[in-house]
Amino acid sequence: MNKNLKDFSILLFRSVFFWIFACFLLIVIRYYGIGEEEGRTIRENYEVPITEWFDILLYAGALLGLLYALVEFFLEKIINNKFSLGFILLIKLVIYLVALILVTTLTTFYFEHRMDIDLPNNQGWWQTSKVFWVSVLYFFMSSLVFSFLKIASDNFGSGVFANMLLGKYRKPIEEERIFMFLDLKDSTTIAEKLGHFLYSEFIQDCFLDLNRIVNKYDAQVYQYVGDEAVLTWKFKKGIYKFNCVTLFFDFKSQLQKRELYYIKKYNYFPEFKAGLHGGKLMVAEVGTVKKELAFHGDVVNTAARIQGQCNKLDATLLISEDLLLPLNLNLNYVVKEVGALELKGKQVKINVFTINKV
Known part of the structure; x- marks a missing residue:
């Protein structure tokens, strides 16, 4: 519930901000329209100052932002996975059209009362109003x-899209980061039993549960590779409140909440194993046809190698000593030393520990 409230609050803030700005832009265009009568006057011998329009845009933009956030959040959280994309778009179209009629009607009533003028807002006024249909198109x-910005932000990750727009990673930048390689246990056996179609749905459900908690712990999804997810944090965010460790155990709890669902549909309950490591690496924007952020350095490779030792050591979560020390975990976690491991491709052994929750 807290996560849903946080997600809605973020969406509401962005939506209200965006729609107030959109209304502001529309009013500027309208006010400085073609000729004074087109842009500035609404009755003979009465010119509406642009400051009056700005006052009204706050109400209209806030109302539109609230309605937009409610519709998008409800459809995404409640019915997004139950209906086809075409049906959802049709629902949105109807809701938004009704919402626009209500918002514009309320705005005209407010305008009439404030400026003591007569505006066309009788029943069905919008059907023949050119201004209304131009507003609908706008x-x-x-x-x-807004949808493009949201999709881009979701695909690149929180904050990453803005940095790419600003060109922050055009040249490689050194950052200190934490990486987690999260892999499905016994994936080959499960894939053989389920078949490729049902197995694909199985993985899709697992990562859907993962996505429900990613933002809660300030994590970014770097990649999905088959049945493996690669998560990353900026070092301080990953250390803060043990985010990089707590996420793993919260993910396990999230899966357990839907254990009956997994058993009923797939006859399998997913279990994941993970490897954690952190340190300095280079971040750079790569590609021209398809742009993405790439992380170059030993940190990524080491985290993957540590995760690869989970089956051998019968462990669910392994962490390097380099990352464990600054974490300073509390008594809610049990840490046991595995020892110095010789990881593939590395000349120096890495001291590794297991982590379990009390």
Whole structure:
């Protein structure tokens, strides 16, 4: 519940901010329209100052932002996985059209009361109003922009898209980061039993549960590779409140909440194993046809190698000593030393520990 509230709060803030800005832009365009009568006057011998329009845009933008956030959040959280994309788009179209009629009608009533003027807002007024249909077109074009920004942000990760727009990673930058390689246990056996179609749905469900908690622990999904997910944190965010460790155990709890679902649909309950390591590496924007962030350095390779030792050591979570020391875990976790391991491709042995929750 807390996570849903946090997600909605973030969406609401972004939505209200965006729609107030969109209304501001529309009013600037309208006010400085073609000729004074087109842009500035709404009745003979009465010119509406632009400051009055700005006051109204706050109400209209806030209302649109609230409605937009409610619709997007409800459809994404409640019915997104139950209906086809086409049906969901149709629902959105109807809701937004009704919402626009209500918002514009309320705005005209407010305008009439405030400025003591008569505006067309009788029943069905919107059907023949050119201004209304221009506003509808503007709304849907703006919605496309908002959706593009949201999709881009989701694909690149929180904060990454903005940095790429600003060109922060055009040249390689050194960062201190934590990496977790999260891999499905007994994946080959499960894939053989389920078949490729059902197995794909199985993995999809697992990562859906993972995505429900990723933002809660300030993690970024770097890659999905088959049945493996690669997560990353900026070092301080990963250390803070043991985010990089707590996420793993919260993910296990999230899966356990849906154990009956997994058993009923797949006859298998997913178990994951993970390896953690942190340190300095280089971050750079790569590609031209398809851009993405790439992490170059020994940290990524070492985290993957540590995860690869989980089966051999019969462990679910392994962590390097280099990362364990700054974490300073509390008594809620049991840490046991495995010893110095000789990892593939590394000349120096890495001291590794297991972590379990009390």
